[in-house]
Amino acid sequence: MPRLKISYGSHDQQFGHLYVPDSADGPVPVVMAIHGGFWSGQYSLSLGTAFAVELARSGVAVWNIEYRRLGAGGGWPEMSADVKAAYEAIPGIVAEAxxxxxxxxxxRLVGHSAGGHLAVWLAGEKDVFARPERVVAQAAALDLASAAERGRRISYIEDLFGIPFESDPDLYRSASPQHRLPIGVPVLCVTGADDLQVPAKVSARYVKAAEAVGDPVSLHVIEGEGHDAFLSPTTQSWRVSRDAVLARSEDSAAVTS
Known part of the structure; x- marks a missing residue:
């Protein structure tokens, strides 16, 4: 499927690939996809290419974004600014192209692992052109502060912020989706029961906390699959995510029920 590279900023990591259906009878939904990889520059948007292509072949436009990452342009200030800028580009340069x-x-937003964190964080931002219709959070890192509040240090989270929790607790909490509830946007958390990198209990705790404050949210745990199952089209994790992203607006309530 043809793809179009679009830059949404001047840094070489501020770009995305746009995939659109071959034909459409009218305006189509738009999906912004955010890849994972521990927020590290070792991983790129190519992780999300196959899923983006399948979604576009199913009738939606897909904006698969790159962003500045650790070792590739910056830490939390840069990447949070980038995912927001990439989202804000949708009605402008992306739509025009x-x-x-x-x-x-x-x-709609979809993100895997660290990308799932960024997708749900972005959904909590209010000063954007439009709130997303829904988020599909795949094995998402949804709590960046609770472990530190208990005195546990997690090196890759400290790398993200560049400082330990005790130096700026509010920074950690402001970036942690579980600490930003409620957001008022439907979130479907899809996770593998055998996930060792981001255990299913992370999504379960987010869902419990979101339900407690009245947010529309649901949890789908896939038995027998792990963290990387979302990257393979042969898995249930892939199929559940695809169907949730593609669900029609009138059926979207079923996504979080």
Whole structure:
């Protein structure tokens, strides 16, 4: 499937790949995909290419973004600014470059692992052109502060912020989706029961906390699959995620029920 590279900033990591359906009868939903990889520059948007292509072949436009990462342009200030800038580019330069029209009332987010963290964090931002219709959070790192509050140090989270928790607890909490509830956007957490990198209990705790404050949220635990299952089209994790992203707006309530 053809892809179009679009830069949304001047840094060489501020770009995305746009995939659109071959044809459309009218405006199509838009999905912004955010890849994972421990927020590290060792990983790139190519992790999300296959999923983006399948979604576009199924009738939605997909904006698969790159962003500045650890070792590739910056830490938390840069990457949070980038995912927001990439989102804000959708009704502007991305829509203008698209061969099909966008339905900006149907903008959805999907992210895996660290990308799932960024997707749910972004959904909590209020000063954007439109709130996303829903988020599909795949094996997402949804709590960046609770372990530190208990005195546990996690090196890759400290790398993200560049300082330990005790130096700026509010920074950690402001970036932690579980500490930003409620957000008022439907979130489907999909996770593997055998995930060793981001255990299913992380998503379960987020869902419990979100339900407690009235947010629309649901949890789907896939038995027998782990963290990387979301990257393979042969898995249940892939299929559940795909169906949730593609669900029609009138059926979206079922995504979080």
């Amino acid at each position: 698209s061969a099909v029209d966008f339905d900006l009332a149907q903008v």
